[in-house]
Amino acid sequence: MIKAMGSDSTKTKILQSAHQVFIRKGMDGARMQEIADEAGINKALLHYYFHSKDQLFNEVFYGILSQMIPGLVALFSGEKPFLEKVEAIVTEYDSYLSRNPILPQFIFREINRDPEQLSKFMSDQGLDFDRIQERIDNEVAQGHLRPITFQHLFANLIGMIVIPYIGRPLFQLKLFKGDAEKYDQFLRERRVVISNFIRQALTKD
Amino acid sequence: MIKAMGSDSTKTKILQSAHQVFIRKGMDGARMQEIADEAGINKALLHYYFHSKDQLFNEVFYGILSQMIPGLVALFSGEKPFLEKVEAIVTEYDSYLSRNPILPQFIFREINRDPEQLSKFMSDQGLDFDRIQERIDNEVAQGHLRPITFQHLFANLIGMIVIPYIGRPLFQLKLFKGDAEKYDQFLRERRVVISNFIRQALTKD
DNA sequence: TGCAAATTTAACCATTTAGTTAAACTATTT
DNA sequence: AAATAGTTTAACTAAATGGTTAAATTTGCA
Structure with a gap:
């Protein structure tokens, strides 16, 4: 067993394990023991690096958020025509979720856990x-887009992308009689379906 | 204090309280003591009627689901043109959520808790x-609608309606700088925004 | 080699919480 | 009045779990 390779790598190993476990089980469901096991260490050492579950959770959770949000916003800030941007976002974001399918459930669960914090x-x-809204209004004025506020468009976009991941157990059961293969196929289709849906909603041609 | 008015009313009082508490806190976060308090009884009596938290939770949770799902489907099964139906659904569903704003978070949390069960x-x-899809295909053939499967339309619809409730803490913070009034206004606008969005996406005019 | 940091071991503490129990009490019904 | 079901009280158990502690051991490094 390779040991004592410096506090840094152990700490990051812990953070990685905590990341996994928290996403899988949520803050309430996660067990410090499980995180320790997954990191290949013991509880004492875990508390040696992170003195409480809350601290560890916060570092993981707000680490995810503060990495994810600017990334999302950046996608909206390019120079391309707005509709092309939207399609890029759908593609990018949805392919990210297909690689991290349980992440949205985690995020939307935990942001509701303690809104104060x-x-x-x-x-x-x-x-x-404001910048983004300006660009939308601009294209509206040119007749390229139907009017909409950024906030509504954002909600529509995120909602359509994210809901099949958050609602999977129920949706798969009710819409596809529990067939997981068909549901995966459904998820794969959504990228283009959503892009088309948004384009059709925003343009009159 | 009115007492011993028959087991029935106590039992339903418990179910109502459990409903409240479970929705607020989720299965994990709910405390049997809190449910007892809210029902105005004590823990012993609570266990006299429901011998375990799981049993109580299941009665509440699957009670909600088995009431809600047929209702949702029924909304799709009318005789009206499809687009009118969709608008009715948006209105109906969204006004229901505005009266039960934390319900979606609860449902989407709990369906992911134990998919097996x-x-x-x-x-x-x-x-x-199949019936619903037939009607869609029919209107597509007549040129009244652009082609789409029911499953995708359903996901789009639910996603757009539900996401501002599930994501409220974060959305309010990021999209409206924490202004609750503006967010409420935003929620009120969505009914017509979503209806328009869907109509524009599904028709070529 | 020797010191300091990292790590393990193993026991322990304190708290929370679901669930139990038994006895007493109250209302309802017959 | 007696039996029965509903209800309270209050103390208790058992398990889970976050967190602590102290001593021993290992490792990296000067």
Whole structure:
């Protein structure tokens, strides 16, 4: 067994394991023992690096959020025509989710767990969407788009992409009689379906 | 204090309280003591009627599901033109959620908690959407609609309606700088925004 | 080699919580 | 009035779990 390769690698190993376990089980369902096991260490050492479950959770959770949100916003900030941007976002985001299918459930569960703390952690930076809205309005004025606010479009987009992952157990059961293969196929189709749906909704041709 | 008015009313009082608490806290977060308090009784009596938390939870949770799902499907089964139906659904469903804003978070959390059990409880009735799909295809053939499968339309619809409720803490923070009033306004706007969005996506005019 | 940090071992503490129990009490019914 | 079901009280058990502790051991490094 390779040991004592420096505190850093152990700490990151813990963070990785915690990441896995928290995403799988959520904050409430996760067990410190399980995180320790997954990291190949013991509970004492786990608490040697992170003195509480809350601290560990926060580092993992807000680490994910503060990495994910700017990434999402950045996707909206390119120079391309808005519809092309939207398609790029759908593709990018959906392919990310297909590789991390249980992540959305985790995020939407935990942001509702303690909204107070959430706003403490994230209050500092209020994002600025005026630029994006300007660009939309611009294309509306040119007759390329039907009018819509960024917030509504954002909600529509995220909702359509994310819901089949969050609702999978029920949707697969009810819409596809429990057939997992068909559901995977359904998920694969959505990228283009959503892109088309949005394009058709936003343009009059 | 009115007492001993028959086991029935106490039992339903418990179920109502459990409903409240479970929706607020989820299965994991709910405490039997809290349910007892909310029902105005004590833990002993609570276990007199429901011998375990699991049993109580299941009665509440699957009670909600088996009431909600047929209702949703029924909305799709009218005789009206499809687009009118969709608008009715958006209105109906969204106004229901505005009265029960934390319900979706609860449902989507719990269906992911134990998918095995979910499919045991719900496997019996596989819903039949062929009729609905036929009606869509019919209108497509007449040139009134662009082609889409019921499953995709359903996911789009539910996703757009539900996501602002599930994602509220984060969305309110990031899209509206934490302003709750503006977010409520946003929610009120969505009914017509979603209806328009879907109509525009599904028709070429 | 020797020191300091990293790691293990193993026992332990404190708290929370679902669930139990038994005895007493109250209302309802017959 | 007696029996029965509903209800309370209060103490208890058992298990899970986050967190601690202290001593021993290992490892990296100066």
